[in-house]
Amino acid sequence: MGSGAVFPDMEETHTPEAAETPDSSDGSAASAPDRRRRVPAAVVAVGWAGLAAAGMTAAGYAADRWAATGLPMEPLPGSPWPWLTAWAVLTFLAALLLQWATHGIDYDGRWGLVALPGFAGVRLSLAHHPDPVLLYGYGLAALALGAAGIAWWRRRRTGATGRR
Numbered sequence: 064m065g066s067g068a069v070f071p072d073m074e075e076t077h078t079p080e081a082a083e084t085p086d087s088s089d090g091s092a093a094s095a096p097d098r099r100r101r102v103p104a105a106v107v108a109v110g111w112a113g114l115a116a117a118g119m120t121a122a123g124y125a126a127d128r129w130a131a132t133g134l135p136m137e138p139l140p141g142s143p144w145p146w147l148t149a150w151a152v153l154t155f156l157a158a159l160l161l162q163w164a165t166h167g168i169d170y171d172g173r174w175g176l177v178a179l180p181g182f183a184g185v186r187l188s189l190a191h192h193p194d195p196v197l198l199y200g201y202g203l204a205a206l207a208l209g210a211a212g213i214a215w216w217r218r219r220r221t222g223a224t225g226r227r
Contacts, residue, residue: 112158119154123185136190146188153202
């Protein structure tokens with residue numbers, strides 16, 4: 064498979080590229096570390112949060128554009144962008160909070176914690192057009208409360224296991 068394998072644990076231990084590398088007399092070429100770049104965790108977290116916010120905005124726009132079918136919570140007329148922007152910002156911050164809260168813990172369905180309430184909020188906002196300032200205020204207050212709760216939980220969890 065070589066060094067470009069999709070599954071790193073299934074790579075071959077001997078690659079043609081490694082065989083062509085000349086060994087120096089002091090062994091530095093043979094013991095050189097892997098030169099593949101690793102993306103910092105903070106950049107990955109911001110990337111996933113941006114992807115979640117873009118997905119929420121696209122889903123909200125689709126709900127506004129094509130949901131006028133007579134179903135419950137039909138969007139009100141007018142531009143959806145003030146509410147979609149508010150929910151994109153709140154989704155971005157909630158996704159960053161989720162990344163921070165679940166750092167080192169991997170489980171299925173964690174993105175549903177952001178996507179499902181976020182999309183429900185988008186649908187409600189498009190159906191009722193609340194004041195965007197109140198939407199930002201209540202959303203940021205809820206995120207601050209969530210961040211405080213997560214900080215307390217992480218500190219308690221770290222203290223209970225003895226890790227510092």
